[in-house]
Amino acid sequence: MRVSSADLSLEQVARTNELIAYHGAISAQMTAERTSLESGLIPVTAYILVSAAEAWYRWPKIAATIDQALSAEQIGASGRRPGSRVNAVHLWSAANIYLLGRKMLTAFGVADEDPPSTYRVLDFCDRAARSFRDDGHRQAWDAGFTIPSYEVGVVAELANGATRVESDADRFRITRFNATLQSYLFLLYFDTRVGTGDSGPYALPDGRTLVVRDFYELGPSRFWWSDVAREVPYRNLTAGLILEGVDVKVNDWGTSITNPERYLPHLVGYSLFTTDTHDGSMRAVPLDELDAIAAEVRTAQAAHYRNVAAMSRAEKVRCGAYVYFTFLRPFAEVAGVADDIDWTVPRDTAGSLYEMLEPIEGTDTSDDDGLPYYWPLGWRPSG
Numbered sequence: 001m002r003v004s005s006a007d008l009s010l011e012q013v014a015r016t017n018e019l020i021a022y023h024g025a026i027s028a029q030m031t032a033e034r035t036s037l038e039s040g041l042i043p044v045t046a047y048i049l050v051s052a053a054e055a056w057y058r059w060p061k062i063a064a065t066i067d068q069a070l071s072a073e074q075i076g077a078s079g080r081r082p083g084s085r086v087n088a089v090h091l092w093s094a095a096n097i098y099l100l101g102r103k104m105l106t107a108f109g110v111a112d113e114d115p116p117s118t119y120r121v122l123d124f125c126d127r128a129a130r131s132f133r134d135d136g137h138r139q140a141w142d143a144g145f146t147i148p149s150y151e152v153g154v155v156a157e158l159a160n161g162a163t164r165v166e167s168d169a170d171r172f173r174i175t176r177f178n179a180t181l182q183s184y185l186f187l188l189y190f191d192t193r194v195g196t197g198d199s200g201p202y203a204l205p206d207g208r209t210l211v212v213r214d215f216y217e218l219g220p221s222r223f224w225w226s227d228v229a230r231e232v233p234y235r236n237l238t239a240g241l242i243l244e245g246v247d248v249k250v251n252d253w254g255t256s257i258t259n260p261e262r263y264l265p266h267l268v269g270y271s272l273f274t275t276d277t278h279d280g281s282m283r284a285v286p287l288d289e290l291d292a293i294a295a296e297v298r299t300a301q302a303a304h305y306r307n308v309a310a311m312s313r314a315e316k317v318r319c320g321a322y323v324y325f326t327f328l329r330p331f332a333e334v335a336g337v338a339d340d341i342d343w344t345v346p347r348d349t350a351g352s353l354y355e356m357l358e359p360i361e362g363t364d365t366s367d368d369d370g371l372p373y374y375w376p377l378g379w380r381p382s383g
Helices: 010-033 044-069 072-078 088-107 115-133 152-160 168-188 224-229 287-310 313-335 352-357
Strands: 196-203 209-215 237-243 247-250 256-259 267-274
Touching (some): 010 115, 044 115, 088 115, 088 196, 152 209, 152 267, 168 196, 168 209, 168 224, 168 287, 224 287
Antiparallel strands (some): 209 237, 237 267, 247 256
C-alpha cells in the first residue's frame, strides 16, 4: 500500500515512526505478560476492538480539540495530584488504543493509513506524558518502573497522616478493605483495572517505602450503570501504604509489582484521604470508617453484578467500549471542553464494522509473528 505523507514534514514523519516503534516494542512485551483478557461475564476483547476502531476514526479530532483549548503539556502537569485521572494508565492507553485501531483497520483494508492523524494523536500523548512525569522519561518502563506522580508535599502528607499498623487484626481489616474496593472497581470499569491506580514507590526518610493507591470514581459518575453506587459515601479515595522490607515496582498500568509478592503482611502504616473537596485538596478519612465504606461498596457491587449478568452481549460491549473510548475524557475535562465532544459509542463503527467486531472472542495466543507490533508509516504486512 502506498501512503502519502505530504501533509507531514520529514521531521514529523520521523518522529511519528519513532513513537510507533517505541510504543510497539513496549506494548508487545507488556501484553505478552498480561493475564487472559476474557472473563465469563464480559466480552472484553470485543469491546476493546470496538473502542480501538472508534479511537482510530475520532481521537485525532478530539485530541486536536483538547490541545487547542489547553496544551498537552499543561494537561499532563495537571495530573500530578491525587484523584486525577490524567494518570499513567490513561496516558499509556491513549497512545496504544489508537495504535491498536490503526493496526487492526489498516491490516484488513477497512481503513486507509492517515499519517497526519497518527502524528497528531501520538504527539499529543507524548507531550502530555513527558509533562506528567516531568523527569525526562515517557513511561514507567523507561524509568525503572516508577511513577513519580506526586510532589514532595503530597507524599509527606500521606506519610505523616498514616496510622501505624501493628496488629494482625488491623492488617487484615485494611487488606480486606483494599481488596473490596479493587474488586468493585474492576467490575464497575467492566473488567478493566483503570479504576485503581498505584504510583511510586516513594522512599521515606526512615528507609521505608510509600506506595500511593488512588481509587477513582467509586460513586455515581458518567457511567450510566454507576447509579447502583448512590449510597457509596465517597467518590474518590487515596490511600498511602507504608511498607517495610518490600521491593516495589509500578508499571504503566498503575499496578504494583512487589518482592515478596504478598506485600500486605509487610504493611506498617496506612493513611486514607479523599479529594471530594471543593478545591480537590486532600481531607483525611478516619480509619474507623473502613468497614462502613466497604459494606456500601459490596452492596453496590452485588447490584452491579446482577445488572451486568442481565445485559445482552451488545449492551456489555457498549458499556466496555465506552470505558475505553472515554480514556481521553479526563484530558478534555481539564481543558474545559468535555461537554463539547460527542462521546457516544458505538458511533463511527455502527453498521457492518460493528457487526464484525462485536462477536469476537479473545484468545491466549501470542502476537509474536516476527513482525513489528505496530508497523511504521507506509508499510503493512502483505497478504
